[in-house]
Amino acid sequence: MNEIQILLVEDNEGDIVLTLEALKEMKVKNTVTVVKDGVEAIEFLKNQIQAVDCTMPNLILLDINMPKLNGIEVLEFIKKDEKFRKIPVVMLTTSSSQADISACYDKYANCFITKPLDFGKFMDVVEAIESFWFTTAQLPKTTP
């Protein structure tokens, strides 16, 4: 697998720093783009698909609680659009409510992971996402 493109959709500065730090440690070479709300996430995807050197993310890490459009609305947009729907979306959120979990799987989230508050555990989670998604699972080619 060549360099992995990751889109991180997250408004909390602390979580952004933590996630970027953890992803830096990854064995797989990756580029992370950070956007801070749902509207920006959708704009980013729409711009990428139209760009001449179109590179789509191979994986999206999506928070739920965000200003403007929330993560569930962004998820719904992505999974209803045939240009974007094959991109794996990992919900990465502080929520662990069954209502959110069910709503996300119903809207075709690829998996739902609760962010731990503890720093060490947070690193474990990002590492697990890396090793699972980039080693065990196969990712689709998302760039047309």
Added chain:
Amino acid sequence: MSEVNILLVEDNEGDIILTTEAFKDMQLENRISVVKDGEEALRFLRKQGEYEKAPTPQLVLLDINLPGIDGKQLLEIIKKDDSLKGIPVVMLTCSDTDADISDCYDKHVNWYITKPIDYDKYTKVMHEIEAFYVSFVHYPKNGR
């Protein structure tokens, strides 16, 4: 940790043995049900006929090459059915072609995993699925 119900849809006897064996010595208390074709899988999921009392699985492991309705068709049926689409479905298959991978993500598979042919690697992959699923992923609870 509550019990996790897994439905394995697989027609190859060797792979059935490998998979059920690998899941036996896991930390996760799991109950694997095995069905051998797509029609049977649908009866199980819809609790029809002999499967009237079947549990709702929290994870479906699905082969692509099956007699009758194949794995991709079954995936499509599950992910279009409002009462079933929230169940996480993992393709577990010999194929590693971009066309199959892309097609399955397009049909809203949760994860796509290529089965290693080597026994030790096969067991390792099953354990990785379990470790990731149990430690990090939230899944919809039973009795939705």
